[in-house]
Amino acid sequence: MAYVIAVLNQKGGAGKSTLATNLSTAYARRGKQVLLADADPQGSARNWRAAGPDPGEHGKAFPDVVGADTAEAVETVTGSEVMGAFDVVVVDGPPGVSGSGPGKVTVAVLKAADLVLIPVRPSGADLWATADLAELTKARQGATGTPDAAFIVTQADSRTNVAEEIGSRLEELGLPVLQARCGDRVTYVKALGQGVAVEDIEPSGKAAEEIEAIIGEINRRFYG
Ligand SMILES: Nc1ncnc2c1ncn2[C@@H]1O[C@H](COP(=O)(O)OP(=O)(O)OP(=O)(O)O)[C@@H](O)[C@H]1O
Ligand SMILES: [Mg+2]
Incomplete structure (x- = not known):
């Protein structure tokens, strides 16, 4: 049965799609069968894959990408048939909450997930959200x-200590904070726009190192 990693945060622009596309690609390149389920009606993950190269020509693996932006669709892609065909399912979560609480899609994703990763930018507004x-x-x-x-801190500016500060405030919310984090790097922006992973833009760059560190920490702590 597939291991389900859901990247969730109702705050728009937190870095969900960036993390989901890079993590799913990293697992695919480790020889796993990976499905990236796009639970966002904006379709960022689908657009990312559509903008990307043909895996055969590119020479490196990519995840399969499927839209799943209703609660029913989330139940289907996390049902036994799909779960039996993949090793890892990564869910790119939707932004936004309704006035009456979290959306149905978010609740369906939470039910199906083995691991929820919550990317948070180092700002007060992002923390509260x-x-x-x-x-x-x-x-x-x-x-x-x-x-x-x-939690995972994203878009962290290495020249300041706001990432450390936000890390300790996140711990007060009662969930652990990954030691690995994503810095604020243009490589992430380029990779999302070009339909590739950060290692395709800059093979031995800092962003690629960060994604490796995140995968390493997930495997060590949660998905061994
Ligand atoms: N670590 C990073 N460094 C620099 N820019 C980043 C980083 N992560 C994300 N971005 C940029 O921030 C913007 C929002 O990122 P992304 O689309 O991944 O967030 P999201 O949480 O999926 O947003 P939405 O809620 O709209 O789905 C994008 O332009 C992306 O390229
Ligand atoms: Mg997104």
């Missing part, structure tokens, strides 16, 4: 014991 999702995740953990969950 994340508290509801942390509460919802902890409530589910309390009721069912799953999913595992962790």
